[in-house]
Amino acid sequence: MALYSEKVMDHFTNPRNVGVIENASGVGEVGNAKCGDIMKIYLQIENEIIVDVKFETFGYGSAIASSSMATEMIKGKSIHEAMALTNKAVAEALDGLPAHKLHCSVLAEEAIKNALKDYFDKNNIPYDHEQFKETDHDDLHAQVHGE
Amino acid sequence: MQVYADNAATTRMSQVAVDAMMPYFTNVYGNPSSLHSAGQEAKEALEDARARVAKCLGCEPREIYFTSGGSEADNQAIISAARFGARKGKKHIISTAFEHHAVLHTLNKLEKEGFEVTLLDVSQGHNITAQQVREAIRPDTCLVTTMYANNEIGSVLPIAEIGAVCKAAGVPFHTDAVQAVGHIHIDVKAQNIDMLSLSAHKFHGPKGVGALYCRRGLPLTNVIEGGAQERGKRAGTENLPGIMGMVAALEDAVAHLDENMARVTALRDKLIAGLSQVPHSALNGDPVNRLPGNVSFCFEGIEGESLLLLLDMKGVQASSGSACTSGSLDPSHVLLAIGRVHDVAHGSLRLSLSEYNTEEEVDHILEVVPQVVSYLRNISPVWRDLQTGKRTYIL
Ligand SMILES: Cc1ncc(COP(=O)(O)O)c(C=O)c1O
Numbered sequence: 001m002a003l004y005s006e007k008v009m010d011h012f013t014n015p016r017n018v019g020v021i022e023n024a025s026g027v028g029e030v031g032n033a034k035c036g037d038i039m040k041i042y043l044q045i046e047n048e049i050i051v052d053v054k055f056e057t058f059g060y061g062s063a064i065a066s067s068s069m070a071t072e073m074i075k076g077k078s079i080h081e082a083m084a085l086t087n088k089a090v091a092e093a094l095d096g097l098p099a100h101k102l103h104c105s106v107l108a109e110e111a112i113k114n115a116l117k118d119y120f121d122k123n124n125i126p127y128d129h130e131q132f133k134e135t136d137h138d139d140l141h142a143q144v145h146g147e
Numbered sequence: 148m149q150v151y152a153d154n155a156a157t158t159r160m161s162q163v164a165v166d167a168m169m170p171y172f173t174n175v176y177g178n179p180s181s182l183h184s185a186g187q188e189a190k191e192a193l194e195d196a197r198a199r200v201a202k203c204l205g206c207e208p209r210e211i212y213f214t215s216g217g218s219e220a221d222n223q224a225i226i227s228a229a230r231f232g233a234r235k236g237k238k239h240i241i242s243t244a245f246e247h248h249a250v251l252h253t254l255n256k257l258e259k260e261g262f263e264v265t266l267l268d269v270s271q272g273h274n275i276t277a278q279q280v281r282e283a284i285r286p287d288t289c290l291v292t293t294m295y296a297n298n299e300i301g302s303v304l305p306i307a308e309i310g311a312v313c314k315a316a317g318v319p320f321h322t323d324a325v326q327a328v329g330h331i332h333i334d335v336k337a338q339n340i341d342m343l344s345l346s347a348h349k350f351h352g353p354k355g356v357g358a359l360y361c362r363r364g365l366p367l368t369n370v371i372e373g374g375a376q377e378r379g380k381r382a383g384t385e386n387l388p389g390i391m392g393m394v395a396a397l398e399d400a401v402a403h404l405d406e407n408m409a410r411v412t413a414l415r416d417k418l419i420a421g422l423s424q425v426p427h428s429a430l431n432g433d434p435v436n437r438l439p440g441n442v443s444f445c446f447e448g449i450e451g452e453s454l455l456l457l458l459d460m461k462g463v464q465a466s467s468g469s470a471c472t473s474g475s476l477d478p479s480h481v482l483l484a485i486g487r488v489h490d491v492a493h494g495s496l497r498l499s500l501s502e503y504n505t506e507e508e509v510d511h512i513l514e515v516v517p518q519v520v521s522y523l524r525n526i527s528p529v530w531r532d533l534q535t536g537k538r539t540y541i542l
Contacts, residue, residue, distance in 0.1 A: 013457070018525075056528035059450045059452075064453060
């Protein structure tokens with residue numbers, strides 16, 4: 001099907017890092033079932049390095065692929081590198097997403113940021129709150145679907 | 148194995164229909180409005196086709212108007228009844244909440260012009276009753292328009308009863324029979340149907356051609372202005388190859404209706420029984436009064452687009468009412484209208500069969516759907532929350 005790139009289909013049908021981490025250092029969840037997509041990211045962090053990452057996703061094929069790709073991109077990286085991950089980088093790594101599915105890569109970026117925020121909060125690590133502005137998902141969805 | 152299970156979207160053309168079209172591309176290609184013999188030969192074929200369509204529906208040839216398909220027929224039927232009603236000061240229309248957009252969007256347009264529309268509730272039994280129609284009729288009602296059978300969930304409406312109610316009240320009755328024609332016995336006179344829309348590509352005919360039946364005495368308003376074709380009610384040079392293909396497909400469908408219905412219904416029931424075994428799932432639509440080929444389910448905890456993509460990779464082509472397919476934020480209005488909440492409506496699957504499907508194909512579907520559903524559930528945070536009790540099951 002030409003709807004998605006081969007990369008997207010690969011990550012959708014053979015997703016990397018699916019699952020949960022018990023007692024994770026940080027957990028982030030974004031989206032809601034009403035909109036049709038939810039992403040949950042679990043991080044295991046040791047000495048500021050993401051030693052393990054898992055995800056669970058309910059949603060489009062592109063949402064599953066975006067979470068899979070995003071977890072690959074941050075695994076083994078420092079939390080600072082993970083903080084710098086953008087939705088654009090995720091979409092590019094997937095060889096692009098259809099315009100009306102771009103919000104899936106936004107969800108992936110936000111889920112990771114949410115998980116990092118959870119880690120900072122749990123460990124009383126100070127951070128710049130400006131970096132964690134959440135998008136209104138109904139709004140985002142409406143924008144991408146042009147409603 | 149490749150299984151095409153999206154026959155409610157469109158069907159493969161039958162060989163009979165393809166063969167019936169061919170002469171009208173290169174041999175009988177005259178314009179039916181031309182006076183020369185080539186034109187007159189085309190005109191004869193056109194009128195012969197009209198008579199044959201009329202025979203299949205139980206009406207007179209002059210009551211058949213060829214259109215570009217179901218959408219156009221729906222538009223014209225509704226606009227015509229509205230204009231006719233407005234002339235008598237009647238501006239109330241009754242329909243249902245689960246109509247096709249060809250009907251709903253036309254009604255929206257009329258609402259903006261000052262018409263009042265009552266959409267009957269379909270959440271009870273995923274269908275409506277003639278009683279609901281009777282109760283909604285008012286002195287200023289100018290039209291009742293209800294579909295014959297629903298394209299997404301397969302419910303077949305009590306058309307003869309609704310027809311009787313409308314006849315008694317003196318209100319014109321239109322039915323969008325796009326999903327029913329060629330699949331269910333229809334007799335417009337016996338069922339008191341005043342107007343009916345049909346579309347060839349839903350019964351193995353070509354795309355882009357359909358017809359509107361309009362009872363003699365009900366005035367039609369043009370939707371397409373121009374030449375005097377179709378008794379002046381629908382302009383444009385007739386799509387003769389398409390019309391000839393449609394007639395052949397319709398006659399073929401009507402001639403084999405009973406045997407096809409029995410065969411397809413058996414396949415459908417096997418599919419429904421098998422998919423009902425998937426935990427936390429539910430059948431959508433009327434379980435008894437149902438299109439022979441329609442199977443529609445909601446599976447809790449998963450999303451429809453990913454389901455369709457994975458099924459396609461495993462050779463099963465189907466459809467869904469999830470947001471991705473409706474092209475908007477919301478899942479299908481039909482699933483919402485029957486009372487499925489968003490979370491569940493996103494996980495819908497429609498499999499629509501035809502007489503070309505086989506038992507082996509149904510077995511293949513029954514093998515792959517549960518696999519794909521459980522694969523997606525295993526990576527779904529919603530499913531985990533349901534399983535761990537953080538969320539309560541709806542289905
Ligand atoms: C119930 C119903 N009405 C109308 C239509 C529109 O028909 P067409 O595609 O011929 O315009 C369809 C099919 O898409 C349908 O299922």
